[in-house]
Amino acid sequence: MSLKKILILTVIVAVISVSAVVLAGKWRSQDIYRVVTISGNYTVSDDEILKMSGLSKNIELSPEQINENDIINRLKIHNEIKKVIITKIPPEELSVQIIEKNPIAIINFDNNLKLIDEELEMYPFDEKGKIFDLPLINGINESGSNVNSYSGKKKYSGLKSAVYILISINKESKYLNSCISEINLSDKDRLILYASEKGFPVYLPKYSDNILENKKERSDLSNRIKVLKQFFENIFPSERTRDISEIDLTYSNQLIITYEENQN
Numbered sequence: 414m415s416l417k418k419i420l421i422l423t424v425i426v427a428v429i430s431v432s433a434v435v436l437a438g439k440w441r442s443q444d445i446y447r448v449v450t451i452s453g454n455y456t457v458s459d460d461e462i463l464k465m466s467g468l469s470k471n472i473e474l475s476p477e478q479i480n481e482n483d484i485i486n487r488l489k490i491h492n493e494i495k496k497v498i499i500t501k502i503p504p505e506e507l508s509v510q511i512i513e514k515n516p517i518a519i520i521n522f523d524n525n526l527k528l529i530d531e532e533l534e535m536y537p538f539d540e541k542g543k544i545f546d547l548p549l550i551n552g553i554n555e556s557g558s559n560v561n562s563y564s565g566k567k568k569y570s571g572l573k574s575a576v577y578i579l580i581s582i583n584k585e586s587k588y589l590n591s592c593i594s595e596i597n598l599s600d601k602d603r604l605i606l607y608a609s610e611k612g613f614p615v616y617l618p619k620y621s622d623n624i625l626e627n628k629k630e631r632s633d634l635s636n637r638i639k640v641l642k643q644f645f646e647n648i649f650p651s652e653r654t655r656d657i658s659e660i661d662l663t664y665s666n667q668l669i670i671t672y673e674e675n676q677n
Contacts, residue, residue: 552599573622
């Protein structure tokens with residue numbers, strides 16, 4: 414093949430490539446997004462998301478009119494939203510994926526209720542009408558701190574260990590988790606769990622806020638949780654008609670049941 418033919422073919426290929434890029438860009442610019450799909454939200458409603466984002470179910474926006482960062486920043490203001498992912502799906506769908514915070518408990522600060530997640534982030538209820546079926550953490554020692562100025566994860570004595578205990582209970586058994594309504598930190602010597610049914614206290618040893626770094630404490634807690642699980646699964650069903658005063662799990666590998674005085 415002569416040099417002249419090679420040059421002509423090269424020019425033709427270049428023209429075709431440039432034309433394809435230009436046409437592709439023109440085709441993309443002609444996309445009109447008319448459908449907004451929302452996914453991943455459980456406690457935050459679609460209406461809330463649309464209102465905060467400035468979007469609506471029926472839109473007509475070009476790619477240039479959609480500012481993903483602006484939408485993300487608006488939505489992340491919501492206390493219960495952890496992450497937002499915006500995806501343009503040609504030719505007409507705009508996907509809004511919501512990742513919500515996952516609260517593990519409700520915290521009571523002098524009747525000021527907040528939610529807390531596994532990463533120890535606390536945030537308020539956005540709506541009083543929302544119902545969260547979560548255990549309550551009570552009796553927190555604020556050590557003279559102002560609740561509203563909370564910014565750290567080591568500020569409240571016992572909070573880290575309480576959250577870790579609830580995480581461990583939930584991982585061990587969803588049923589056991591449903592049997593616990595409250596974890597109370599007010600006793601300086603013992604940790605107190607309260608049963609959802611009949612409301613009797615369950616006493617555990619106090620654990621340090623360094624439990625995550627303390628293998629011995631983690632192992633000790635794990636063993637006691639297993640014993641407590643056996644109690645609720647195998648013993649408590651036959652003891653429902655009796656008035657239990659307390660359950661003591663402060664002794665190693667032992668569970669002591671105390672009944673009201675008028676019972677055997």
